[in-house]
Amino acid sequence: MAGISSRSWQEDAWLSVNTVKGSQRSEVNNRNVIARSVSDEAISKDEIPRSARNDNGKIKLSRIRRLVLLAIVILFSLQFLRIKVLAGGLTGSVAVLFVRLMDVFAYFESLIASGDFTINALIAVLPIIGIYLIFGRAFCGWVCPMDFLYELVDKIKVRSQKSEVRSQEQRTRSNVSPKIGYVIAGILLVTSGLLNVPFFTNYFSHLTNFFRLITSGVYLALDLPVEPTVMLFSGTVIFSLLLLEYFFPRLWCRALCPVGKTYSLFNKISLLKLKFMEGECSECNLCEQVCYMDVKITPHLNQPGLRDINCIYCGRCVEGCETKGKIIKMKLSILSFRAKRGISS
Amino acid sequence: MKFTRRDFLKASILTGATVIVGNGLPLLENLADAAKEEFMGPLPDIDVGGLIRPPGALPENKFRSKCISCGVCVNVCHVMKYDAIAVVGLKDIKNFGTPYIKDMRDFPCALCMECPKHCPTGALQKVEKEKVTMGMALIDFGLCFGWNGDVCLSCSKACPMGAKIFDFYNGEWGNQPYINENCVGCGLCAKYCPLGGSAIKVVTRGQYEKIRSSYVNEFKRLLSLSNEERYNVVYGRNIQQIMARGRLVEREYR
Numbered sequence: 001m002a003g004i005s006s007r008s009w010q011e012d013a014w015l016s017v018n019t020v021k022g023s024q025r026s027e028v029n030n031r032n033v034i035a036r037s038v039s040d041e042a043i044s045k046d047e048i049p050r051s052a053r054n055d056n057g058k059i060k061l062s063r064i065r066r067l068v069l070l071a072i073v074i075l076f077s078l079q080f081l082r083i084k085v086l087a088g089g090l091t092g093s094v095a096v097l098f099v100r101l102m103d104v105f106a107y108f109e110s111l112i113a114s115g116d117f118t119i120n121a122l123i124a125v126l127p128i129i130g131i132y133l134i135f136g137r138a139f140c141g142w143v144c145p146m147d148f149l150y151e152l153v154d155k156i157k158v159r160s161q162k163s164e165v166r167s168q169e170q171r172t173r174s175n176v177s178p179k180i181g182y183v184i185a186g187i188l189l190v191t192s193g194l195l196n197v198p199f200f201t202n203y204f205s206h207l208t209n210f211f212r213l214i215t216s217g218v219y220l221a222l223d224l225p226v227e228p229t230v231m232l233f234s235g236t237v238i239f240s241l242l243l244l245e246y247f248f249p250r251l252w253c254r255a256l257c258p259v260g261k262t263y264s265l266f267n268k269i270s271l272l273k274l275k276f277m278e279g280e281c282s283e284c285n286l287c288e289q290v291c292y293m294d295v296k297i298t299p300h301l302n303q304p305g306l307r308d309i310n311c312i313y314c315g316r317c318v319e320g321c322e323t324k325g326k327i328i329k330m331k332l333s334i335l336s337f338r339a340k341r342g343i344s345s
Numbered sequence: 346m347k348f349t350r351r352d353f354l355k356a357s358i359l360t361g362a363t364v365i366v367g368n369g370l371p372l373l374e375n376l377a378d379a380a381k382e383e384f385m386g387p388l389p390d391i392d393v394g395g396l397i398r399p400p401g402a403l404p405e406n407k408f409r410s411k412c413i414s415c416g417v418c419v420n421v422c423h424v425m426k427y428d429a430i431a432v433v434g435l436k437d438i439k440n441f442g443t444p445y446i447k448d449m450r451d452f453p454c455a456l457c458m459e460c461p462k463h464c465p466t467g468a469l470q471k472v473e474k475e476k477v478t479m480g481m482a483l484i485d486f487g488l489c490f491g492w493n494g495d496v497c498l499s500c501s502k503a504c505p506m507g508a509k510i511f512d513f514y515n516g517e518w519g520n521q522p523y524i525n526e527n528c529v530g531c532g533l534c535a536k537y538c539p540l541g542g543s544a545i546k547v548v549t550r551g552q553y554e555k556i557r558s559s560y561v562n563e564f565k566r567l568l569s570l571s572n573e574e575r576y577n578v579v580y581g582r583n584i585q586q587i588m589a590r591g592r593l594v595e596r597e598y599r
Contacts, residue, residue, distance in 0.1 A: 092415025
């Protein structure tokens with residue numbers, strides 16, 4: 001591997017990980033990556049890394065991630081068939097007509113707008129806080145539907161461009177500081193307080209609008225009472241967010257989205273974290289290249305783990321690593337104090 | 346010819362678009378037809394003004410500041426098979442995204458009291474059925490069968506509260522129902538009124554406070570009229586209106 005420049009490695013990795021497999025050329029590249037990264041010659045020529053399993057025979061993390069999202073969307077879709085499993089949307093919902101759930105940022109907006117603390121709303125938000133105390137910011141990578149839509153936009157974009165690599169360079173180029181998201185979240189909270197309206201969640205939230213769009217679409221199709229302008233508005237918001245993704249890849253997730261920023265606060269204390277094993281790192285930088293969120297991984301590789309505030313635990317670095325998950329792992333560390341002491345923040 | 350993934354995507358998008366357009370066109374036609382046949386509602390001189398919130402809603406300003414437009418009430422109502430709650434559109438930008446009962450004549454609130462139970466924000470509070478104050482049902486005395494020489498009773502039979510709410514002033518001009526101020530505003534009477542376009546209109550409590558005196562005065566005036574005067578009111582004006590609406594009863598109550 002010594003003869004290969006790091007640049008070509010990046011290109012190959014981008015192609016293999018981001019599932020750009022439309023053209024013949026990228027398929028060839030993928031094969032090369034696989035052939036190089038696996039030590040023995042077990043892989044036949046026909047085995048393209050589109051399979052759901054990785055080299056160890058385990059199901060790929062990205063595949064599991066998409067299955068989780070699919071399951072959640074299906075659970076939410078059952079409500080349109082009048083099945084009482086999960087009603088509402090990702091900003092607020094009720095499971096089996098019993099457990100009330102509410103998004104954390106929405107809770108704070110509603111709290112500040114009304115200036116009225118009620119035990120009712122607190123009961124709804126506590127289960128969500130509990131879940132993300134365990135999983136950190138995994139909401140963004142595993143549950144948020146925009147993550148999937150953005151991936152589709154990325155694919156379309158890569159196809160329409162001449163060079164796939166250009167898109168990758170754009171993706172990781174971060175000229176907006178992620179910290180601006182906290183300022184935006186703060187401004188939105190103040191706005192909510194001034195207007196006495198949960199401003200972001202009610203009007204512009206991607207989660208609200210995504211589910212509002214689906215609900216009003218279904219209602220329109222079933223001839224139930226609905227305002228068509230709701231669908232129009234929500235569709236416009238979602239479409240403009242997709243446009244934003246096309247021109248500024250992942251700017252929304254990385255820097256702007258206040259919902260993600262709220263969940264990122266959990267990252268510091270969550271049980272889930274990136275764990276780095278002892279092993280031979282070839283310093284190919286692949287993990288950082290494939291990261292949507294600009295997490296700086298390589299400086300921390302000599303430490304036992306990393307809790308980065310921007311990490312959404314999508315597992316791209318785990319898959320992207322040329323050791324295929326031998327060095328970087330995602331681990332739920334339950335009260336492992338020894339490991340925690342060494343973790344950088 | 347190879348059928349690549351791109352072809353598949355194209356084909357599926359085309360199919361999807363065809364299905365959507367195919368479904369959408371008849372829908373638009375329906376809307377146009379409905380608009381043509383739509384009656385002017387009962388009590389046309391009363392502007393509804395304000396939104397009829399789901400049961401158990403806090404006072405309007407409080408409700409607005411708490412509601413996050415998550416859609417739980419809308420979807421719970423759908424799951425419970427009533428479909429009464431809709432979401433406010435862009436016409437009322439301040440209340441955009443908040444729930445209200447849009448169409449009392451087709452989708453009234455059944456008072457199942459599930460939405461306040463499940464509201465995660467506390468914008469809807471649990472209340473007893475009897476203490477709900479969503480709105481106030483007003484009878485159009487010019488259109489109601491009971492006020493124009495008939496015995497109908499449909500509204501009182503549909504009412505989930507029954508005798509608590511309905512007062513009857515029986516006389517030779519019909520059974521003359523009157524809805525008193527215990528009304529919760531669910532709108533079931535408006536739905537089951539047999540008159541085309543319904544003789545009952547549900548207004549918000551705030552709106553009712555504004556028009557209360559004129560409404561009650563009209564009610565008292567009708568009761569105190571002499572027989573000849575009443576004959577003129579009923580046969581001179583009201584019966585023609587009722588007959589005109591009767592012709593289209595079928596469309597209204599499919």
